[in-house]
Amino acid sequence: SLNKTKMNPLKGLLNMLAQVLGTAIGIALVIAIVPDADKSNENLGVPALMYGASSGSGFAIEALGAFFLTWIVLANEAYTLAGPRSTSTPLALGTAMTSLQLFAFPFTTACFNPVRAMCLFLFSGTSGSDLVTFVSAPFVGSLIATGLYLVAFTNTGVLQTSKSASAKL
DSSP states (O other), rough: GGGGGGOOOHHHHHHHHHHHHHHHHHHHHHHHHHHHHOOOOHHTTOOOOOOOHHHHHHHHHHHHHHHHHHHHHHHHHEEEEEHHHHEEOOHHHHHHHHHHHHHHHHHHHHOOHHHHHHHHHHHHTTSSOOOOOOHHHHHHHHHHHHHHHHHHHHHHHHHHHHHHHHHHH
């Protein structure tokens, strides 16, 4: 089963390209459908810090959101020696995203996606410290979640030890 976890750089690159293209198509559709959408960052959906959120608190909120979304995907989809963990990823991810949106939207517009944020900032011509917050925070949150997940659930020494211990029982 561990063979399924081999990294495929080409697949990762194609996934990132698909995200950029999907975001660009989404932005184009909003501009085509919503009158004067390109005249205002709010109409276009550009991420913004609101209701007193600072760059620091916005970074923490966005990083936390990305952490939980990444953790849920890894916990439900990643393969370990025991195989995949669950088949209910869409339900788990949808529930988490709904909860995170309700919590974070008033403060950061709940972006949690650096590709989406970067495309919106670039397309709208907006720049500044908000761009750094919305692009870097999801990377940091996802990297921490991935690192913790790898240590906690893919350490073959720990898995082998627990397997042998349960076999003796």
